Amino acid sequence: MSGITIDVQPMVEEPSRDVTRAGSAAGSDQPAEMDAVFELEGVSIHYGDFQAVRDISLRIARNQISALIGPSGCGKSTVLRSLNRMNDLVPSARLDGTIRYNGEDIYDPAIDPVEVRRRIGMVFQKPNPFPKSIYDNVAFGPRLNKFRGNLDELVERSLRRAALWDEVKDKLGNNGLSLSGGQQQRLCIARAIAVEPDVILMDEPCSALDPIATLRIEELMHELKSNYTIVIVTHNMQQAARASDVTAFLTMGEDRAGYLVEMAPTATLFTRPASKLTEDYITGRFG
Amino acid sequence: MTANAQAGRVSLQVASGHARRRAWFSRGMTGILGLALLLAVIPLALILAVIVVNGLPAMNWEFLTSTFNFSRRTPGGGYFHGLVGTLYMGGLATLMAVPAGIAAAVFLTEFPRHRLAGPVRFFSDVMTGVPSVFVGLFVYTILVRQMGFGTFVGAVSLAIIMLPIVVRSAEEILRLVPAELKRASYALGARHWQTVFGVVLPTASPGLVTASMLAVARALGETAPLVLTALAAQSVVLDLQGSGQTALPLLVFREARGAFEAGQQRAWAGALELMALVLLLTIVARAFGARRGGRS
Numbered sequence: 001m002s003g004i005t006i007d008v009q010p011m012v013e014e015p016s017r018d019v020t021r022a023g024s025a026a027g028s029d030q031p032a033e034m035d036a037v038f039e040l041e042g043v044s045i046h047y048g049d050f051q052a053v054r055d056i057s058l059r060i061a062r063n064q065i066s067a068l069i070g071p072s073g074c075g076k077s078t079v080l081r082s083l084n085r086m087n088d089l090v091p092s093a094r095l096d097g098t099i100r101y102n103g104e105d106i107y108d109p110a111i112d113p114v115e116v117r118r119r120i121g122m123v124f125q126k127p128n129p130f131p132k133s134i135y136d137n138v139a140f141g142p143r144l145n146k147f148r149g150n151l152d153e154l155v156e157r158s159l160r161r162a163a164l165w166d167e168v169k170d171k172l173g174n175n176g177l178s179l180s181g182g183q184q185q186r187l188c189i190a191r192a193i194a195v196e197p198d199v200i201l202m203d204e205p206c207s208a209l210d211p212i213a214t215l216r217i218e219e220l221m222h223e224l225k226s227n228y229t230i231v232i233v234t235h236n237m238q239q240a241a242r243a244s245d246v247t248a249f250l251t252m253g254e255d256r257a258g259y260l261v262e263m264a265p266t267a268t269l270f271t272r273p274a275s276k277l278t279e280d281y282i283t284g285r286f287g
Numbered sequence: 288m289t290a291n292a293q294a295g296r297v298s299l300q301v302a303s304g305h306a307r308r309r310a311w312f313s314r315g316m317t318g319i320l321g322l323a324l325l326l327a328v329i330p331l332a333l334i335l336a337v338i339v340v341n342g343l344p345a346m347n348w349e350f351l352t353s354t355f356n357f358s359r360r361t362p363g364g365g366y367f368h369g370l371v372g373t374l375y376m377g378g379l380a381t382l383m384a385v386p387a388g389i390a391a392a393v394f395l396t397e398f399p400r401h402r403l404a405g406p407v408r409f410f411s412d413v414m415t416g417v418p419s420v421f422v423g424l425f426v427y428t429i430l431v432r433q434m435g436f437g438t439f440v441g442a443v444s445l446a447i448i449m450l451p452i453v454v455r456s457a458e459e460i461l462r463l464v465p466a467e468l469k470r471a472s473y474a475l476g477a478r479h480w481q482t483v484f485g486v487v488l489p490t491a492s493p494g495l496v497t498a499s500m501l502a503v504a505r506a507l508g509e510t511a512p513l514v515l516t517a518l519a520a521q522s523v524v525l526d527l528q529g530s531g532q533t534a535l536p537l538l539v540f541r542e543a544r545g546a547f548e549a550g551q552q553r554a555w556a557g558a559l560e561l562m563a564l565v566l567l568l569t570i571v572a573r574a575f576g577a578r579r580g581g582r583s
Contacts, residue, residue, distance in 0.1 A: 131468075144485070
């Protein structure tokens with residue numbers, strides 16, 4: 001099934017800026033030539049009998065920051081967690097539809113979810129460093145993969161990319177939990193970067209941080225964009241407007257199942273939303 | 288007041304009418320709780336005091352380092368063989384019970400929905416309540432009648448006593464490992480076993496050490512199962528099986544019941560030695576746990 005779709009929409013190595021220029025693209029009607037990292041088709045997710053997300057189809061472009069926004073309970077975190085199969089850890093979770101990552105169906109029975117997670121890293125809402133040293137936190141992932149290079153160098157590089165190196169270079173042996181909240185979150189980003197993923201998923205990464213720490217994370221996301229594809233879930237519309245290239249707005253229907261209202265370049269979505277629902281939400285009349 | 292009345296508000300004064308009564312009530316309850324604490328601490332303090340007061344006079348270097356005299360009637364001699372037996376059997380029992388118990392606890396926390404999880408938890412609870420003399424009888428029936436008395440069978444009986452304590456307390460400790468840490472590990476591409484060994488066990492290690500120490504302390508003080516499995520020894524025994532073994536509580540038990548003043552003195556000193564041993568092991572384990580665990 002996945003093969004057919006790929007034939008219909010050949011993926012061309014096209015610079016991802018095209019998406020930004022694509023203007024009024026609404027819903028999942030992204031231009032076909034976009035270099036998509038993820039393609040979701042008809043994705044529905046259930047937790048037991050409860051339908052959390054209904055029939056979502058969208059594409060996420062490479063080397064861009066895509067934001068998922070929407071009211072609480074609209075399933076945006078559920079969608080995010082389905083991208084690296086973290087929902088598999090919830091015993092009652094079930095997914096219908098297809099999610100393709102670089103053209104491969106990640107829910108194919110032949111695919112090992114652990115391999116998916118090694119390529120698609122994740123940063124969580126609450127900073128969650130391991131109760132280990134700063135060094136061991138960053139080295140955790142590479143050690144899992146039996147990393148055979150210069151580990152010190154990799155740790156330094158990851159911490160530098162996460163804009164934390166200067167603050168911790170003299171105390172790499174200290175416990176990760178001794179850092180401040182914002183530093184802990186940057187440590188978690190460094191930890192995710194250290195396994196050299198392709199994509200970083202961020203689930204409301206700033207909701208536990210103060211405005212200054214939030215700004216640092218946003219700057220960091222901007223720097224990381226050139227090397228990684230970032231998908232961020234946020235409650236904070238200003239953050240989506242400031243930090244993302246493309247924004248998807250999700251809301252929920254009467255049955256409390258979340259669905260995609262529209263997805264568009266951020267500037268378009270916030271200035272000329274295609275849907276009345278989006279307009280109400282971004283102008284604060286709903287949510 | 289009038290301003291308040293005009294605005295339809297109840298003044299703070301009126302609303303606080305019972306403030307004094309509440310303060311007295313609070314003081315009274317605090318007092319009752321303090322009394323309850325005192326009641327709980329008194330027996331413990333008395334036991335400690337009586338053991339120290341009675342044991343200290345008979346405690347000396349000779350007691351710690353020598354075995355029985357030729358005559359039990361006379362003062363002198365000591366429980367060195369009992370100390371060796373206690374450490375020997377306690378060590379073996381720890382090697383048997385702690386790894387198995389922690390493994391069972393990991394099973395219970397990592398596979399809570401497994402159909403064996405319920406039965407394992409239930410039987411651990413039941414085993415915690417089994418009187419230790421039954422454990423002795425059980426080991427006597429299935430092992431001692433074939434193998435004879437000795438260190439190994441004694442250690443097995445102690446391990447059976449330790450196992451359910453380790454399982455249940457370790458399970459509680461492992462349950463405290465935050466789910467976010469496990470999720471972080473999975474998100475980095477860790478497999479289930481890598482998450483258990485790389486995150487869950489290291490995070491829980493200080494607590495696991497404490498859980499194990501609880502069980503060790505309990506086992507070192509056991510007498511009844513050892514009567515039926517280790518039996519007795521007059522001198523230091525290093526054989527695993529083939530001859531009887533002794534332990535500090537066994538010696539205390541025998542000599543405390545005896546008719547000789549000198550023996551009773553040694554029993555007090557033996558009780559003090561056992562208590563100090565458990566205290567020492569607990570302190571060492573705590574220090575070790577604190578260092579390894581490395582919580583900020």
